[in-house]
Amino acid sequence: MQSQQLWTVRWLNAIGDVDREQWDKLALPLSTPLLEWQWLHDLEASGSISPRYGWQPYHLTLWDHEELIGAAPFYLKSHSGGEFVFDHWLAQLASEYGIDYYPKLVGMSPATPSVGYRFLMAEGVDKQVLFRNMLSAIDNSCQQQQLSGCHFNFIDELWFAQFPAHDFASWKHQSYLWKNQDFEVFEDYLQTFKSSQRRNIIRERRSMSKQGITIRPLNGQEIGTDMAALMYRYYLNTNERFGPWAARFLNGDFFTRLFQNYRHRLLIIAAYTDSAAPPIALSMLLVKDGHLIGRYWGAETQVKDLHFNMCFYAPIEWAINNNIKTFDPGAGSPHKIARGFRAVANTSLHRLYDPRLKILFEQIIDQANDMESANIKALNQQLPFAKNTRPV
Structure with missing residues (x-):
């Protein structure tokens, strides 16, 4: 590597x-699939993430001549939608003080x-030096454009902890996570619960066969590209149920691209009533390096207990069978607690x-973090685990 004096900063649109x-x-060496080129490109090339919808790509890259040595995906945002870090209160405070919060x-x-x-x-690059150079580029760009702030969301906290001098304020948020406790079969997972909740899960699982529904996991080349249009339709169906609280950010072209170009990172849970007919429901997850990430699901019509099976039980069973260590089910309501997903920060x-x-x-932030910690503790007190369940 050359001297850092020869490093060049380029912001890409x-x-x-x-x-x-x-x-x-x-x-590619990272455990998350969400920073890979194909995922980010499919979001942008489909027009799902674009200036039209308040996401102006503005990616930071550092180069040693023509070799990329540092990069980070960034977006100039004209709103806070689609971030799942709910800073609208901060935007309101800024407005009251006559401060332009957007773009950020x-x-x-x-x-x-x-x-x-x-x-x-x-x-082969000094990480501390590269980090400082990237922060300096961020500060310079934000100040030149008179942006209100820079925000890193859903960070890899252990990674950022290597750089204690970054001087960013930390804000905690509640989410959910399932950890595989070296389960060998689904029954091992069931045994972690109190008997009453174990019976509930067994009943919810059996309700599928009683309704004539078969659930199959598909990954890699098992996933037909013709499923993309159906996944998009079911994605729309799910969002229509939530009215103004819907989280519809993606278009059909995104799913088409993903099912063509990114099947090696997908797990699809498909529900059938007739093996010769298209699935009546689909759940789409991402998988990489022992980690499972729940993303989207939907169905032709509402079916009792189908959501729990498509989004929790079938992925957990697949995770156990495939030595998956963690399962992030995505944002959502506390019914995940009843299925063994712990609240985490x-x-x-x-x-x-x-x-x-x-x-x-x-x-404000210290009090907000204290309140979120209390919320996480209160949620985890509701976990229906048997007393002898090992903490994770």
């Missing part, structure tokens, strides 16, 4: 402006509330450039 092989040389710079994998965001760094990092906004945030 599309992930397609950087060579896929160079980007993935940095991204956000680092994350768009519309994907899953932990793992970090800077991509080449091997994820972290976002925030640097605010207006001194007034910075002071306001710092005055």
